[in-house]
Amino acid sequence: MSVLTAVNDDLRALIRTIPDFPKPGIMFRDITTLLLDPHGLAQTVARMVDAVDGPVDLIAGIEARGFLFAAALAVPLSAGVVLIRKDGKLPGATIAEDYALEYGQDRIAIHADALVPGQRVLLVDDLIATGGTARAAIRLLRKAGADVAQAQFVVDLPDLGGADSLRGDGVTVSALVAFGGH
Secondary structure, three states: OOOOOOOHHHHOOOOOOEEEOOOOEEOOOOOOOHOOOOOHHHHHHHHHHHOOOOOOOOEEEOOOHHHHHHHHHHHHHEEEEEEEEOOOOOOOOOEEEEEEEOOOOEEEEEEEEOOOOOOOOEEEEEOOOOOHHHHHHHHHHOOOOOOEEEEEEEEOHHHHHHHHHHOOOOOOOEEEEEOOOO
16 A cells, blocks of 8 residues: 655644544544645645556545545546445436445445446545445446546555455555554
8 A cells, every 4th residue: 555654744734633533532534624725635636646557537436525536636637527425315327335334234326327337447535444435335336347446545544454455355545644543
């Protein structure tokens, strides 16, 4: 995995940590403070673009913060955007994928006609933790015929193992910054 922590200390400093949110013991990594900084946001997008390996046809963003980065990366990469949403939020025909949560299950979906089989898709989101949603997104995109070989995140929480899980699924993972712990 490519984590450029020394190079991206400026971006790391713009990410606020909120202790005990949403529950005691969690150190929430809040990117809204990064989004408020025009230079930091521009640098985030530019560095994510630089980390892309080869051409991509589509950028798939996971609801909701992933949409921001997918759209921002799509413009300089001359790619389209696929929205990965919670099931029931997209109009028209969809395909969906279930995934496990700590207590129960959830389901994500894309439009059935969102991509053409064989298109190269880059998956993006703001943060990777356990990787459950990202892995489900990759399964969903591949079920639709996409070639998903890369995933990018602004923040990685490596102690939770999500990036390792994606690598186990044959995906190259990059993140701009990493934070230890939960």
